[in-house]
Amino acid sequence: MKTLTMKNYQKIDDASDFDREFNKLFSECRDTCLWFWKKTVVPQSDCDKREALRQIEKNGSLSQFVRARELSKWL
Numbered sequence: 001m002k003t004l005t006m007k008n009y010q011k012i013d014d015a016s017d018f019d020r021e022f023n024k025l026f027s028e029c030r031d032t033c034l035w036f037w038k039k040t041v042v043p044q045s046d047c048d049k050r051e052a053l054r055q056i057e058k059n060g061s062l063s064q065f066v067r068a069r070e071l072s073k074w075l
Contacts (some may be wrong), residue, residue: 018074025067026052033059046075 026034026043033056043049053075056068 021067022049022053022071024063025056025071029056029060029064033064037038050075 022043030037030039034052035053045053050072053068053072057065057072060068
């Protein structure tokens with residue numbers, strides 16, 4: 001029987017790392033998990049980013065869920 005292992009994600013050291021990883025995940029999920037958001041909306045506040053990550057956890061793939069959960073720990 002083969003066991004599944006999760007990828008190890010990089011530790012986020014500062015705010016610029018968080019912003020870069022958040023923007024990358026947000027862009028990746030824009031047309032799938034966040035299709036109902038206006039295309040002109042980009043989360044700026046922590047509250048808006050938290051909501052975007054919640055929606056990604058709810059509607060995304062397993063790997064997107066894990067990445068969103070890891071990022072939400074930093075807010």
